[in-house]
Amino acid sequence: xxxxxxYTLRCSDCGTRNRIPAAKVGAAARCGKCGxxxxxxxxxxxxxxxxxxxxxxxxxxxxxxxxxxxFWAPWCSTCLKTMPIIxxxxxxxxxxxxxxxxxxxxxxxxxDHYDIRAVxxxxxxxxxxxxxxxxxxxxxxxxxxRLARYL
Numbered sequence: 001x002x003x004x005x006x007y008t009l010r011c012s013d014c015g016t017r018n019r020i021p022a023a024k025v026g027a028a029a030r031c032g033k034c035g036x037x038x039x040x041x042x043x044x045x046x047x048x049x050x051x052x053x054x055x056x057x058x059x060x061x062x063x064x065x066x067x068x069x070x071f072w073a074p075w076c077s078t079c080l081k082t083m084p085i086i087x088x089x090x091x092x093x094x095x096x097x098x099x100x101x102x103x104x105x106x107x108x109x110x111x112d113h114y115d116i117r118a119v120x121x122x123x124x125x126x127x128x129x130x131x132x133x134x135x136x137x138x139x140x141x142x143x144x145x146r147l148a149r150y151l
Contacts, residue, residue, distance in 0.1 A: 007043050007095050009064040011036055015127050025095070038064065046094030048087060048101045053109040056102070065098045066126040066150040071116045073104050078137045079120045085140050089147075096151045124150055 006019040011031035018032055020040050029038040042064055051059045051069070060067045070086050072079035083101075090099035104111040104119055114123060114130065124132040124147065134146060 007040075009038055009040065009042070010127055011038060012062045012064055042098070043095035045098075046091040048090045048099040051100040051102045051110075052107045056100075056107065056110045059098070060100050060125050061128045063098050063125070065096065066124065066131075067098045067100050068147060069100045069102055069123045069125060071102045071104050071111060071114075071119055071121040071123070073119045075105075076119050082120050082137050085138070085143060089140070089143055093147075093151060097147065126150065 006021050007025065008017050009020055009029075010017055011034060013036040014031060014034040016031055016033040018029070018038060020029060020038075020043065025040050025043045027040060029040050030036065031038055048070070049059050060069055068086075068089070070082075072083070074080075086099060086101070090097075093099070102110060104116055118135065120137055122134040122138065122143075123130050124134075131150075132146070134143075138146070
C-alpha cells in the first residue's frame with residue numbers, strides 16, 4: 001500500500017525541496033524552481049549504497065534525500081554487528097533517507113576529510129552539509145531517535 005504522505009526530494013541542481021505525491025513515485029518530475037529533471041525512482045530504493053572516494057559526491061553530497069553515511073571497516077567486529085541494524089533501517093526509511101556505507105579502507109580520502117579516526121562512525125548529511133554525527137556503535141532505538149528529525 002502506498003504512503004498517503006508526499007515524499008520530499010531535493011533538486012540536485014538548485015537544492016530546492018520538492019514534494020512528490022506517493023502516487024507519482026517512479027514518474028518523471030521536474031523541480032518547481034529551476035525545472036531540472038528529478039529522478040523519483042530513488043524513492044523506491046531501500047538498500048544501502050556502497051560509497052567510495054569516486055562516488056561520494058554524487059551519492060552523498062548531491063543526494064536528493066538526507067543521507068546517513070555509515071563509516072565502517074571489514075576488520076571491525078562492532079561494525080559487522082551494527083551492519084544488520086543499518087540494513088534494516090535502510091528498508092524502514094526507504095524514500096525518506098538514503099543509507100550510504102563507506103568502507104574507510106577503500107575511501108581514505110573521504111575518511112580523512114571527515115576526520116574518521118575510529119569506526120563505526122555515522123554522519124548525517126542533507127543538502128551537501130554534514131548536520132549531525134554519532135561516533136561509536138548505536139542500537140536501533142538510539143538510531144531511530146537521533147534520526148527522526150531528518151525523516
